[in-house]
Amino acid sequence: MTGGHVVELKRNRTRAVKIGSITIGAGHPIAAQSMTATHTQDVAATVEQANALHAAGAGVVRIAVDSKKDAAALPAIRAGTPANLAIDLQENYRLAVDVAPHVDKLRYNPGHLYHHEPTKPWQEKVKFIAGVAADHDCALRVGVNCGSVDPAKKEQFDPEDSIGPMLASALEHCELLDSIGFTRYAVSLKDSDPRKVIDVNRRFAAERPDVPLHLGVTEAGMPPDGIIKTRIAFEQLISRGIGDTVRVSLTVPNVDKPQEIAAANQILADIAAGRVRSVVDYGLASLNIISCPSCSRVENEAFIDLAKQVKAMTDYARDHAITIAVMGCRVNGPGETDDADLGLWCGPTHVNLKKKSVELGAFPYDEILPRLRAELDTLIAERA
Numbered sequence: 001m002t003g004g005h006v007v008e009l010k011r012n013r014t015r016a017v018k019i020g021s022i023t024i025g026a027g028h029p030i031a032a033q034s035m036t037a038t039h040t041q042d043v044a045a046t047v048e049q050a051n052a053l054h055a056a057g058a059g060v061v062r063i064a065v066d067s068k069k070d071a072a073a074l075p076a077i078r079a080g081t082p083a084n085l086a087i088d089l090q091e092n093y094r095l096a097v098d099v100a101p102h103v104d105k106l107r108y109n110p111g112h113l114y115h116h117e118p119t120k121p122w123q124e125k126v127k128f129i130a131g132v133a134a135d136h137d138c139a140l141r142v143g144v145n146c147g148s149v150d151p152a153k154k155e156q157f158d159p160e161d162s163i164g165p166m167l168a169s170a171l172e173h174c175e176l177l178d179s180i181g182f183t184r185y186a187v188s189l190k191d192s193d194p195r196k197v198i199d200v201n202r203r204f205a206a207e208r209p210d211v212p213l214h215l216g217v218t219e220a221g222m223p224p225d226g227i228i229k230t231r232i233a234f235e236q237l238i239s240r241g242i243g244d245t246v247r248v249s250l251t252v253p254n255v256d257k258p259q260e261i262a263a264a265n266q267i268l269a270d271i272a273a274g275r276v277r278s279v280v281d282y283g284l285a286s287l288n289i290i291s292c293p294s295c296s297r298v299e300n301e302a303f304i305d306l307a308k309q310v311k312a313m314t315d316y317a318r319d320h321a322i323t324i325a326v327m328g329c330r331v332n333g334p335g336e337t338d339d340a341d342l343g344l345w346c347g348p349t350h351v352n353l354k355k356k357s358v359e360l361g362a363f364p365y366d367e368i369l370p371r372l373r374a375e376l377d378t379l380i381a382e383r384a
């Protein structure tokens with residue numbers, strides 16, 4: 001890991017949404033969430049997992065409830081764990097009545113509301129869910145998922161445009177909830193493609209900067225790839241103030257579920273310290289030095305020291321809005337530095353230097369700093 005300089009993260013001014021003992025939004029710390037993978041009716045196993053996630057630092061633990069039998073297990077689960085609990089309402093939205101007394105948050109998917117009672121308008125169903133949530137002191141999440149968007153919404157968009165229907169669906173649900181005076185909700189817009197997650201959440205936040213966002217990449221897969229995909233999306237969103245709670249979804253054995261919380265908290269800490277794998281612009285009018293969090297691919301141990309030295313050497317330019325990226329290897333370094341004003345990526349014996357996407361050459365480790373300084377001076381002069 002490279003030494004931390006703390007980045008003053010700007011956060012969108014979202015509403016405060018209380019979920020049990022925590023509050024998300026309004027500048028509160030970004031909460032990591034996870035989900036139990038046990039059979040919900042196996043109360044002992046579910047309680048054990050909820051407690052393990054809670055102990056790992058989960059702000060909210062979600063439990064799958066698909067039937068009245070699952071719902072019947074909730075009072076005993078509630079009694080066995082201090083975790084803040086959330087459940088997903090699947091197609092049977094009326095199950096809200098059975099679960100809400102025992103949990104802190106209900107999640108519904110707008111794309112699932114048309115299955116049951118198809119002639120009933122979705123607006124009536126949302127009003128029902130919000131009414132139950134309000135009666136039982138629960139928050140709501142409007143969870144829009146790329147794989148299950150309301151077909152009526154899809155029809156209004158080009159079949160190639162998967163973002164448009166998700167965004168429109170989320171926005172109209174927010175509008176309805178606001179119109180009935182229910183504002184204790186967050187929104188999630190998830191996809192398995194991190195680029196789409198970035199795009200749809202940025203567009204949503206531009207329209208509704210007041211609504212707290214729950215970020216996640218679906219079907220991210222196994223570590224380390226699943227963590228990397230999610231990390232890229234979170235880096236690009238959280239660095240720009242978007243996101244109030246996060247889930248890293250990983251394909252791991254049940255006992256390893258707390259890894260989701262550890263991964264989420266590591267990513268959040270890295271973003272706050274400028275340790276990032278993609279080039280991020282924190283939107284600040286000051287020098288932005290980012291360095292990858294390092295991994296087994298690092299080509300030379302000197303990378304860690306180099307990142308620290310770059311930070312110290314460039315301090316004189318702290319008031320210039322310039323991004324310098326320091327990456328540890330040739331696998332990701334060449335591509336990931338393209339968006340930085342000046343980029344360095346490390347090889348076994350040399351450090352490669354770039355100005356935007358233009359390569360300036362490879363320099364021995366003991367020559368790179370003066371060379372970087374010369375380029376930085378030139379850049380400052382060009383922009384003066």
Ligand code: SF4
Pocket residue numbers: 277292293294295296297298299327328329330331332333
């Ligand atoms: S840039 Fe290379 S060394 Fe750094 S985290 Fe990415 S893959 Fe690992």
